[in-house]
Amino acid sequence: MQTDVLIIGNSAAGLSAAETIRKYDFDKKITIVSKESGPAYSRVLLPYVLRGKLDYDNLFIRDGNYYIENNFYYIEGLIVSVNTESKTAVCESSEIIKYDSLLIATGSNPVKPPIPGIESEGVYHMWTKDDLDHLMPHFNKDKRVVVIGSGFVSLQAAWSAVCKGLKVTVIELADRIMPSVIDNKGAEILTGKIKECGVDLRIDTLTLAIKKRDDGTFVIDLKDQSSIEADFIIVGTGVKPNTSFLEETDIDIDRGICVNRYMQTSVDDVYAAGDVAGGPTAFGDQHQIHALWPTAIEMGKVAGMNILGKQFVYEGSLNMNVTQMYDMTVASMGQFTDNLDCDEHLMPESSGMGYLKICAKDDQIIGACLIGKTSAMKIFGMLRPVIRLNKKLKVDITRLESDLQKLTYGVAH
Ligand SMILES: Cc1cc2nc3c(=O)[nH]c(=O)nc-3n(C[C@H](O)[C@H](O)[C@H](O)COP(=O)(O)OP(=O)(O)OC[C@H]3O[C@@H](n4cnc5c(N)ncnc54)[C@H](O)[C@@H]3O)c2cc1C
DSSP: EEEEEEEEESHHHHHHHHHHHHHHSSSSSSEEEEEEEESBBBBGGGGHHHHHHGGGEEEEGOOOOHHHHHEEEEEEEOOEEEEEEEEEEEEETTTTEEEEEEEOOOOOEEOSOOOOOSTTTEEEOOOSHHHHHGGGGGGOOOOOEEEOSSSSSHHHHHHHHTTTEEEEEEEEESSSSSTTSSHHHHHHHHHHHHHHHTOOEEEEEOEEEEEEEETTTEEEEEETEEEEEEEEEEEEOOOEEGGGGTSSSOOOOESSOOOOOEEEEEOOOOOOOOOGGOOBTTTTTTSBBOHHHHHHHHHHHHHHHHHTTTTOOOBBBBEEEEEETEEEEEEEEOOOOOTTTEEEEEEOGGSEEEEEEEEEEEEEEEEEEEEGGGGHHHHEEEEEEETTTTOOOOGGGGGGGHHHHHHHHOOOO
8 A cells, every 4th residue: 555654653652743744734645553453542541540540441542533533544553674765664464555754653662681481471561551451350459469670660560559459579680769760869768658658679689580380370589589479470671662673774773763853764754753762852962762751742743744844843852750659759850860960959848849859050950850749740840941941040949939930930929
């Protein structure tokens, strides 16, 4: 078949691009391909469904009619290869799709660490709707789950298990949790909170092997510690961009697909966006993967505009993580990690916001990290444009909120 625009990926980045194109051009033939079945859903909401905070049906962000109403040609299938010279993509079913413009919005997939037994049935990830479908029947009170990894997604999975009354162990190889999302102090506070919630959290712990017994339960062997038992296991030890079907192409890939400010790849008429793409950031990095939903939406929009030929330049992504877990609001934005060359300002305890660190350099706020109360999120909301637009502000932490209000709205509220 022939299409004007082929979009591989039916999620944040792909749909954002498709809708942007459709906004300006109703006739262009847009074909969307996804290896996952059913209408689009949000991965962000998976943990909320798992812990019973959201109904399953609310996972879906578009319904079946959406594709017809928007004149999108939707194919459920796996793309196995792309030829950028003949401008064709091949589906697993052998169908060949010829395109004028191609957008790769294939996201990423979890990686499995080399632990013997990790391929056993009963060892899951929490990344897709299929993973959720496999996990949900196990989420019953008093079941024992071992979560391997303590990043953002793993700790959300563990928190869902706590909420459902399971017995939870988290195993982390490194000496602290969530290294890319919060700073050392934040990790220390959250670790305390996780343990208070009854999780057996073990840092500095190497998983040696996963052994499945005849009765379906597991024994997990650990280095220098006694083995632990589990009814099922969740593995969350990092992800890898989905680029394997591009092996035969000349598209530059450096972990993710390298894109410029127009979301163009190194090959003409081929664009990439979302978790699969390494793009420019608000801090001047050229090819960084943020793996965040809002970034995928922004990149998709930029790709869509440029597929239309509108010369739309991306201002660069600004990382922002926000979640509620272990009865805390956990959030970070921009540059906030330890050992940065910057001034650190801590919100006083009397604010009641919890641990809130603001990082600034040369009278410019560059990032923030929060383990605390939702009340602090209004500060985060105001910080986003301030960081993005490089607005000058001499930080006086005691009056930060009113200074930000003045800067953002022109008045102190
Ligand atoms: C549990 C969980 C919680 C998260 N929480 C947050 C959060 O709180 N905040 C936040 O900002 N982000 C969060 N994220 C990350 C966020 O979900 C991603 O950044 C976002 O989904 C990226 O969108 P995307 O369109 O780039 O890729 P994806 O959403 O990964 O979609 C990829 C699409 O490509 C398709 N595909 C892949 N390969 C092929 C192929 N070869 N052929 C055909 N189709 C293919 C897939 O089927 C899918 O439709 C979370 C992710 C997870 C898993």
